[in-house]
Amino acid sequence: MTEAATTQTQNSNQPIRASELDPKFKYQLQKIHGSEKILKCFQCGTCTSDCPVARYSDSYRPRTLIHMAQLGLKDRVLNSETLWLCAACFTCTDRCPQDVEVAAVIRVFRNLAAEKGCIPQVFKDQAQSLLETGYAYKIPELRIKKRESQGLPPLPKGNAENVKKTLKGIKFVDNIQKPQGAQSSGQ
Ligand code: SF4
Ligand code: SF4
Numbered sequence: 001m002t003e004a005a006t007t008q009t010q011n012s013n014q015p016i017r018a019s020e021l022d023p024k025f026k027y028q029l030q031k032i033h034g035s036e037k038i039l040k041c042f043q044c045g046t047c048t049s050d051c052p053v054a055r056y057s058d059s060y061r062p063r064t065l066i067h068m069a070q071l072g073l074k075d076r077v078l079n080s081e082t083l084w085l086c087a088a089c090f091t092c093t094d095r096c097p098q099d100v101e102v103a104a105v106i107r108v109f110r111n112l113a114a115e116k117g118c119i120p121q122v123f124k125d126q127a128q129s130l131l132e133t134g135y136a137y138k139i140p141e142l143r144i145k146k147r148e149s150q151g152l153p154p155l156p157k158g159n160a161e162n163v164k165k166t167l168k169g170i171k172f173v174d175n176i177q178k179p180q181g182a183q184s185s186g187q
Pocket of ligand 1: 040041042043044045046047048062063066095096097098099100102
């Protein structure tokens, strides 16, 4: 875990101040596709106990994120780097006894965090690479030369222009270029 993620985890254990509660947050989430049922969560913990990421992480707890959102701890949820650990495997969604679409709720949190520019640098770098090359990872020159030396055919070229066109309508470029913590005009 990164130092920043550790700090976020510690912050989630800090006493809650009334001034940081946003009582409207849960109602905002109820209106967003995927998180409509967030208030049905009764904190049984099934999502966390069955989550393969939580099993190997000291900090990632989907149940806790949902609880924080229900309480109105909007900034703590959206600033949490643990959000980005979810592998989107949907086990939690399949097993929630209350039909909360947990994986979709995490996706909604991420989208709201991205609107604020709260995206871990590693994902910003991947997104930038996607825009520039059509690949999420830049292929090192050394690897390209190694393929050549082994007589392997060149890798197919990524189509960055098509990627840009596809992502144009969803504020992808704007969000990855926002400074950390920037407020969206749409929120
Ligand atoms: S499994 Fe469903 S009801 Fe239980 S804590 Fe997770 S979201 Fe809430
Ligand atoms: S979708 Fe995310 S939160 Fe749900 S079980 Fe998979 S890794 Fe855990």
